[in-house]
Amino acid sequence: GENVEQHPSTLSVQEGDSAVIKCTYSDSASNYFPWYKQELGKGPQLIIDIRSNVGEKKDQRIAVTLNKTAKHFSLHITETQPEDSAVYFCAASRTGTASKLTFGTGTRLQVTL
């Protein structure tokens, strides 16, 4: 089955700096890669996703890049703000699997003033 590895497990940045979280996946047939943000005591919430026919996607301060050859994808957050502090999860799935997601182990991002 699919295996998703995520690094780093914790990340501390100063407000205004950029943050990068990286994930690798094992199943070359995976074609959907979402990123979820989980705030304390809440369920994960989708913040951005990318499909395998696209190399990069941006949404304001958030961007995701995908390298299918190397089987890795990354989340980039620019101009970080205190409200970006949360746990971020990457995930992967492929068509025909009922959208079953395999999650990474999460990155705790702390944005300090």
Place this chain on the structure above:
Amino acid sequence: NAGVTQTPKFRILKIGQSMTLQCAQDMNHNYMYWYRQDPGMGLKLIYYSVGAGITDKGEVPNGYNVSRSTTEDFPLRLELAAPSQTSVYFCASSYSANEQFFGPGTRLTVL
């Protein structure tokens, strides 16, 4: 829309007890999922359903059962609770192969 709702929010069980975690969604989503989240770990899929009357095992189904009699509801049953089932449980739903919407979670402790 209320989205995905889960009850209860918290529960403490004794070893060997049983309980049902409730999950409901009002978005008319076909797909529903149950995950568990252990500290420092990602979410692991327990069971999923692609429509009413259809369920299938995920990565960690042992000790759990599900049913899907309606599109809206997807309860998770724990029989003979064990300490290893102490976790936070999340229910999610999606429309086809798109974004999964998660509920607020149920924190379960088995003592």
